[in-house]
Structures are given as C-alpha cells and as structure tokens.
Amino acid sequence: MNTEILLKSERCKGCGICVSFCPKKVLGLDTLGHCSVINEQACIACGQCELRCPDYAIFVDKKVGA
C-alpha cells in the first residue's frame, strides 16, 4: 500500500460525496452512516475524496518513500 488515508470520523456526516467521486471504490459508508475505508489497496491517492469533502473529514497522502 502506497497511500495513507486519514479519517476524522467525528467530522464526517456520511454525505457520500467521497464514496460517489472515488474512482476506485475504496470508500463506503458503515452501518452508522460514516465514511469507511473498504478497499485501501485500490487507492491511487488521486485526492478526489479530500478535495470534495465538505466537512474536511478525509485526508489522503502518498506514503513517504513510496
């Protein structure tokens, strides 16, 4: 895995914008309706989720050295 995904769940309102814009189906909503990472391996660190989240609840970086 070359990417690091940080969720600030206390900010997430489960709007699904990140899920909808993720091109690799990395994200989903859990039973409480919060964003959760369901397939981290597939993440390409495109940053779409972070760019579009209206609640600043998800952050993605390429792993250092990767």
Next chain:
Amino acid sequence: MKERTYEKYFRQNRLPHIWCPGCGNGIAMKAIVQAVEMRGLPRDKTIIVSGIGCSSRASGYMDFDTLHTAHGRAIPFATGIKLANPELNVIVITGDGDCTAIGGNHFIHGARRNIDLTVVLFNNTIYGMTGGQASPMTPLHKKATTAPYGSVDRPFDACNLAQAAGASYVARSTAFHVQHMTDMIAEGISCRGFAFIETVVQCPTAYGRKNKMPDPAEMMKWMRDNAVMKTAWDRMPEEKKADKFPIGVFHRHQAVEYTEAYSEVITLAQEGGK
C-alpha cells in the same frame, strides 16, 4: 501525513460545522481560506463579515476577526470597517437571499462605489436557513416552498448585476470546480476595488429534495456537466446554452477605489474645507 496548513484558519473547537450532510457551504468556506493563504493575507489584517443565512454561519468557523451581522447588511458593515481602516482586507460572505433580496440595494451600491471588498456569494438558489423559500436567484420553474408549482419569477444573474453596477472584478465558479473557485476568489482578493465572486453551491436539503436532486454528489455532477468555462461559452451556439451557465472571470476593470476617493474628502476637510 502532511500538515494541511489551511486548517489553522478554522476555529477547531467549532468543527464539525452545523451545515447539513453534503451542503456545499463547507467547500466554499475552504476555498476562501485557501485563497487567503495563497495571497498570504496576515490574519490580524483580515476581517470576515457575513449576513444571515446558512452561508453566513461561515464566519463563526473562521479564525479571524469576524462579524456575523444582520440579514442583508454584511456589505454596509464591511463598508464601515474598510472606511475606518483601509489597510484591512475585508471579505464578505453572503447568500443569494442575503445579497440580492433584502441586501440587494447594499449590493449594487457597494459595487457602484467600488469599495475594496471581496464579496463571496454562496449561491444555493434558495433560502436555505428558513426552509426553502424562493430567492431572487431561484431558477425559472424550480420548486420552493413559496413556489410549489415552480417559480415563474425571472431570476437575477448576480454577476451581470455586479458588473452593471460598477464592480471592478466579477467571476463565478462552482463547488465542483473547487480549485478554480479558489483561484477566482484569490484573484478577487488581489483586486483593488469591489470584487464579486458567485460560488454555486449545493443545498441538498432545502433545494435538492424539492427539485428531484436530493443527493449532494449528484448536484455536484450536475455542476460538472452544466458549467461551461467562459471561453467555451462565448463560442457556444445559443441553442446549446439552455440549462447551461458560464463560469470564470466575466469582468475586470480597475476604476477609482472608494476609500482612495474618500481620502481626498478627508484631506480637504482637514485643510479646513478650502
């Protein structure tokens, strides 16, 4: 994880913000602080002024000197601040109702005077805070609690209005085009004069639900599919323009700025009105 330097501009203990899941206001608020950072504005010389509405709640989350004023009156408060201390950077956050309904006169006269403010209109085309009444910017035939059969009132184009009234800089962007939005705001900050930026934002709750678009991501995809960059818009045949709208910079014209004009009045008065 790299530090997100724009986070320092938020009052961390106030987050999460009050806005509904998927509300576009959060996207526009982040674009403003990123534009402030891009322009390197000192925090103690930057004032955020807002009116009343969901959009105007933004000032409460931004870690600057902020003023949450009365409905429609953000521009007059901002005018007072700027005149009292012209070296301040004054950014106004307003809604489509706040700016073009109750505050419509303040808006056109702020533009007419060409006072150096950066006015960011969060346009969700509805009165969000009060539950979805039609605003002067609700598109034709769209539904609102006050227009259950669809609005027949012709909407304002706030960008045309700002330009006609005398603004120095006029631009539009959307919550989908978030980097473009940041650039549009940053350019407005650099302008010495009345800078107006309309940011189209989604209100899934009060607007989307009534208009068959309750999903915020779908509303953003609608922006992606219907906003057209100005250069392409200008070349577009009329018949293809239906339902589409232009984004980008519409107007740049450096006219005399109001606090500069007013400084002459101050000098004259100090010389004893000669």
